[in-house]
Amino acid sequence: MRILAISDKVVPLLYSPQIRDVVGQIDLVVSCGDLPLYYVDFVASTLDVPCFLVHGNHAAGEEFKHQDSLNAPPRNPLDIDERVVCEGGLLMAGLDGCIRYNKNPRFQYTQSEMWRKIARIVPSLLWNRVTDGRYLDVLVAHSPPAGIHDGPDRAHSGFTSFLWFMRRFKPRYLLHGHKHVYRPDEVTETRFHDTLIINVFPWKVIEIDE
Numbered sequence: 435m436r437i438l439a440i441s442d443k444v445v446p447l448l449y450s451p452q453i454r455d456v457v458g459q460i461d462l463v464v465s466c467g468d469l470p471l472y473y474v475d476f477v478a479s480t481l482d483v484p485c486f487l488v489h490g491n492h493a494a495g496e497e498f499k500h501q502d503s504l505n506a507p508p509r510n511p512l513d514i515d516e517r518v519v520c521e522g523g524l525l526m527a528g529l530d531g532c533i534r535y536n537k538n539p540r541f542q543y544t545q546s547e548m549w550r551k552i553a554r555i556v557p558s559l560l561w562n563r564v565t566d567g568r569y570l571d572v573l574v575a576h577s578p579p580a581g582i583h584d585g586p587d588r589a590h591s592g593f594t595s596f597l598w599f600m601r602r603f604k605p606r607y608l609l610h611g612h613k614h615v616y617r618p619d620e621v622t623e624t625r626f627h628d629t630l631i632i633n634v635f636p637w638k639v640i641e642i643d644e
Contacts, residue, residue: 435461435462435522435523435524435641435642435644436458436459436460436461436462436639436641436642437460437461437464437572437639437640437641437642438457438460438462438463438464438477438481438637438638438639439463439464439465439466439632439637439638439639439640440463440464440465440466440469440474440477440636440637441465441466441467441468441490441576441610441611441612441634441635441636441637442466442467442468442469442490442611442612442614442635442636443469443614443635443636444469444470444473445636445637448473448477448637449473449476449477451480453477453480453481454480454481457481457637457639458639460481460483460639461483461522462483462484462485462486462521462522462524463477463478463481463483463484463485463486463511464485464486464572464609464634465485465486465487465488465511466487466488466490466574466575466576466609466612467487467488467489467490467491467531467576468490468491468492468576469490471511474487475511478511484512484521485511485512486511486512486513486514486521486526486528486574487511487512487513487514487528488513488514488515488528488529488530488574488575488576489515489530489531489541489576490530490531490532490541490611490612491532491538491576491589491612492541513530514527514574515528515529515530515551516528516529516551516554516555517555517558518555518558518559518562518570522644523644524572524642524644525562525566525568525569525570525571525572526570526571526572526573527555527558527559527570527572527573527574527605528573528574528575529548529551529552529555529573529574529576529596531543531548531576532576532577532589532590532612533545533577533588533589533590533591533592533593534547535589535591536589541576545593545595548593548595548596552595552599559603568604569603569604569605570603570604570605571605571607571642572605572606572607572608572609573596573599573600573605573607573608573609573629574609574610575596575608575609575610576610576612577592577593577596577610577612578592578596578610578612578631579593579594579596579597579600579608579610579626579631580592580594580596580597581597582597582624582626582631583610583613583621583622583624583631584613585613590612597626600626600627600628600629600631601627604627604628604629605628605629606628606629606630606642607629607631607632607640607642608626608629608630608631609632609634609640610631610632610633610634611633611634611635612635613633614635615633615635622635
């Protein structure tokens with residue numbers, strides 16, 4: 435399966451009728467947040483594939499704005515925050531938002547609040563283990579784990595609970611955004627136990643063996 439993962443920045447090459455020439459054959463679009471929904475919907479609709487998303491911390495100001503020429507709400511993306519889904523045999527789950535760093539109540543969480551979000555999807559993960567022989571293939575998040583691809587400032591600190599999650603449930607991939615990449619030598623892929631963590635900013639094509 436070829437996944438187009440996007441996050442945090444509108445890329446003109448993708449927001450174009452020529453997107454297929456840029457990314458090739460794609461089976462699924464995944465948005466890791468902080469993108470206008472008109473952009474996410476355009477990408478998925480133009481490629482004519484399913485789309486899953488989680489919201490970023492700027493969702494209220496960024497994700498829900500519409501381009502002037504598009505007044506209808508987006509049709510395609512499915513919000514998978516605190517959900518476990520299966521697409522093309524791939525087991526996926528989503529956790530939105532980032533660490534709480536100001537008084538904005540939406541899509542920001544304390545470390546304890548993220549632990550509670552994880553607890554709400556544990557029953558579905560355990561059921562996956564019974565029915566499919568594994569807990570999860572891909573965790574889609576906006577924030578990175580603590581100490582991996584996160585930043586030194588409070589707003590870009592990662593979640594410690596993600597480290598436990600990866601050790602316990604062994605997803606093959608953790609896809610995230612939130613941390614913008616400005617240097618060509620910045621690390622964007624890191625192996626942690628059985629999980630490959632990928633910062634997808636602003637977009638990456640990921641090939642996953644089913």
